[in-house]
Amino acid sequence: MKKYILILFLTLFSFFSQAQSKEKIAITEKDYANQEVEMADTFRADGKIYVVVAVILAILSGIIAYLVVLDKKIMSLEKQIKE
Numbered sequence: 728m729k730k731y732i733l734i735l736f737l738t739l740f741s742f743f744s745q746a747q748s749k750e751k752i753a754i755t756e757k758d759y760a761n762q763e764v765e766m767a768d769t770f771r772a773d774g775k776i777y778v779v780v781a782v783i784l785a786i787l788s789g790i791i792a793y794l795v796v797l798d799k800k801i802m803s804l805e806k807q808i809k810e
Contacts (some may be wrong), residue, residue, distance in 0.1 A: 770776040 767776070770779060
């Protein structure tokens with residue numbers, strides 16, 4: 728019963744909440760032709776883009792290292808179960 732009440736609540740909540748405003752912004756040809764990304768240009772000019780790349784690489788390498796360690800632990804547990 729709790730599951731159905733939760734589903735009903737979430738469904739009603741999704742109907743009443745709006746992620747976008749009701750005001751529409753017209754998209755023009757200029758928008759499609761825009762090749763500039765001001766934030767990326769600023770990061771590149773200030774040299775901060777390398778910091779962003781370094782942080783992303785550090786996070787990904789941490790996740791990969793964690794998965795390798797976890798895989799080794801699981802393999803040792805599987806060997807213990809088989810023996």
